[in-house]
Amino acid sequence: MAHKAFLIGRSLALRLVDCGSCNACESELAMLFGPDFDAQRFGIEMVPSPRHADGLIVTGPGTSQMTDALARTAEAVGAPRVVVALGDCAISGHVHRDGYAAKCGVAASLEADLQIPGCPPAPGEILGALRRLMRKGATGQGLAASD
Template sequence: MFRIIKKSLKIGVVTGQYRGEEKPLLPVIPEAKEKATLFKRSLAIREVDTGSCNACEMEMNALLNPVYDVERFGIHIAASPRHADALVVTGPVTVNMERALKDVHKQTPDPKIVIALGDCAIDCGMFKGSYAVTGPVERHIPVDIRIPGCPPRPAEILNALSELRKPTV
């Protein structure tokens, strides 16, 4: 026990130790902000991988580490789409995942926000046109917010998410 306390005291607080100046490359549209006002100060996110290379997943996971600590902004990851306010979709939609994506979208209660994370989700990236890919996320479900990057840095994701929660006007 003493060892654990000593370690914690030695390390101190690491939250916020990242370069935070990145602005979202694509602005968050007012319609999306309007939708998000309903969720007030909390946002439950369900992450859906429809064929990414797993770098985007890794950066989503990084948001939960003590350095970014996304929960301090009231954002948390829901274990089921039925508990979610927002879907974060990564990767081009593969033929095998198309149905699963539509199911998840249907299972998420309205109103909901769909966030396309990473270049692949926005326009299929390097996998555009492949026989195994059926198109970007917006071909299958309506997308509210796009966060470009391959993959976007956690600070950029965090920035877009906090933009979303700033009041309109």
């Protein structure tokens, strides 16, 4: 059985799937790739194809209309993969919880390996959390075996 630890030893390539965020999480994520945070120096990259990705970074409360697109993107990434729930909406649905068109976050569709709380989480917090995930990956600790 493949293990997620092998995925993310020295680099982490992620594909973003926006499932109904207010765009503040996207805005903060984009700041990671500016000169103030420069996440690329740690091997973190947002990739333009799911085929190039080690996993998904998901924002928003999980709108019904994005359910299928999220599942198909996850499938295109393949297994093993990591799933990062970015922001309070992705973790719990936050203020949009239990509406007719949004659910209670990513958890309804995918099991998250990493939750980054905040509304929105600041770029430094996102970077710190992703780097902790990478350290866990390097040592193989705390990551579930893949599905």
